[in-house]
Amino acid sequence: MRSYPRNSPESAARIVSMVLLADCHVSRDEMDALKRHNIPHRLNLSHPHFMLVTQQLCDDLHTHAEMSWQGAQAVPTANWHAMLDEVSDAGLRLILLDLCATLVESDHHIDPGEQTLVHSMADHWYLPRPVWRHRARQMPVVGHAVD
Structure with a gap:
């Protein structure tokens, strides 16, 4: 994986991009929120530059992945x-x-992978975990019938 300068807009954008990609699906609502909350600008990036960082992350993940993105x-x-x-x-x-x-x-809705990623951010940085307004979807247990 490439590295970025400490506290750079790119290093911050890559973390946000990772969370966007966490559940293997970037929804229209997530893209709308990205624009509505002006997230690239808040990270001191233009929208195209933010998307370039996201593309670079995808390239890095593809290069270093042993299998398709899951x-x-x-x-x-x-x-x-x-x-x-x-x-x-x-x-x-x-x-x-x-x-x-x-x-x-x-x-x-909160995908369990997204929740895990955000919780790991908070834990790694010794910050309180966010309080969610929505509940995480339950992951079905393999081998058991789902109602």
């Missing part, structure tokens, strides 16, 4: 922590956690 759980914890460690500014960490939680909830 969500954030496919990224080794050490790689995710290395991305998080590129942001050391406490204020920027708080902003990123809030922006990511906003994006996750924008489609009115």
Whole structure:
């Protein structure tokens, strides 16, 4: 994975992009929220530059993946922590956690992979986990009938 300068707009944008891609699907609601909350601008990037960082992340994930993208759980914890460690500014960490939680909830449900990723951000940075307005979808247990 490529690295970015510490606390750079690109290092912050990559974290947001990772959360957008966490459930293998970027919904229209998430893209609308990205624009509505002016997230690229809040990270000091233009929308095209933010999308370039997202594309670079996809390229890196594709290059380093042993199989097709199956969500954030496919990224080794050490790689995710290395991305998080590129942001050391406490204020920027708080902003990123809030922006990511906003994006996750924008489609009115929380995928377990998204929730895990955002919780791991908070835990890694020793910040409180966000309080969700929506409930995470339950993952079906393999081998058991789902009602």
